[in-house]
Amino acid sequence: MTARKKTSKRKASRGRAPRGSGAPEVNLSFFASAHGWPYLLVPFIVIAIVLELNHAAPALVFAASALGVIPTAALMGRATEELAAKSGPGLGGLLNVTFGNAPELIIALFALAAGLHEVVKASLIGSILGNVLLVMGASMLFGGLKKGQSVQRFDRTAASAQSLMLLLALAALVMPAVYELVDGQGLPAIGPDRIRYDSTVEGLSLVVAVVLIVTYVAGLLFSLKTHKDLFNPHSDDAGHDSWGWSVRQSVIALAVAGIAVGGMSEILVGSISEASEAIGISEFFVGVIIVAIVGNAAEHWVAVLFAIKNKMDLSVNISIGSSAQIALFVAPVLVICSFFIGPFPMPLVFNGFEIAAAILAILAAFQVTSEGESNWFEGAQLLALYVVLAAVFFVA
Secondary structure (H helix, E strand, C coil): CHHHHHHHHHHHHHHHCCCCCCCCCCCHHHHCCCCCHHHHHCHHHHHHHHHHHCCCCHHHHHHHHHHHHHHHHHHHHHHHHHHHHHHHHHHHHHHHHHHCCHHHHHHHHHHHHCCCHHHHHHHHHHHHHHHHHHHHHHHHHHHHHCCCCCCEECCHHHHHHHHHHHHHHHHHHHHHHHHHHHHCCCCCCCCCCCCCCCHHHHHHHHHHHHHHHHHHHHHHHHHHHHCHHHHCCCHHHCCCCCCCCCHHHHHHHHHHHHHHHHHHHHHHHHHHHHHHHHHCCCHHHHHHHHHHHHCCHHHHHHHHHHHHCCCHHHHHHHHHHHHHHHHHHHHHHHHHHCCCCCCCCCCCCCCHHHHHHHHHHHHHHHHHHCCCEECHHHHHHHHHHHHHHHHHHHHC
């Protein structure tokens, strides 16, 4: 009788531990899960390092390092989520938006140091396109196809506020390019040329960057403090998918992930030019499609998973919110950093393809989110637009 009671107590204690902490067992079922599959790509980290040290073919090095970025980015995202769960909703939300696009920022910083300005700008536009067309499109498609979810609803006010913020950020981002088109040497062509613009457009880009960062800080105040209930509709579920890491474990994992992302990014960026030439695709396509996807593949999949679970508020918040962060924070930070990193400053002068694609994508996202509901056909249309744009980028 006593042994049975002790056994039941042990079972009860085991049952209590996962509540809000749910640390998964590392087994085959974990690697087949939505959160576990990125870690199947961990061997590519070692493979990329070995290939780099042995001066292997640039295409192989690029492919291995691109795949190696995915698990490191996933670990950084997990560490951020665990740290946010321990920090409360205010600081936790700040951590999430700060580190949400950290892998993409790190990759871009290495590209900036290498003077690959067109790759950096292409990856910025590619991240916006990937989030608002690929991720939101896939979320609406697969979420809407699930039985009983033919029409999915989300908070229209929150989605529209973020879409409008993204649209206004885009207007600011393209103005230096408009100035250069009207009163400068014109928009850059597709190609590996490193263009040095005059000090006027560099200074204008710096002013735009500062304004966007101030707007970003105001947006944080709006979404995390004055209107936090609007942007965190599922705050009661915060930590529900937590793995129960302590603050120390989370910080260590975040540091390890940051080092790993940095290492993979350095190898990835170092192989871009030679790999693109060997494969026969442009650096522009590599930046706007490939680099933009691998830096946030794990987060993209999570957004689709939320939609399948009929949590479209979270899915839309990830896709639109991540794009807004790219436009309002990552791009301005890179412009400012370019005055200290790399051969010369990087002004916000995008090429014609990038400007047209960004305008079309954001207008489509603004229209789709304006009603506060979605269906699978709207998702299919967003994906179709992404495929068309990718095809144009490939042949450009």
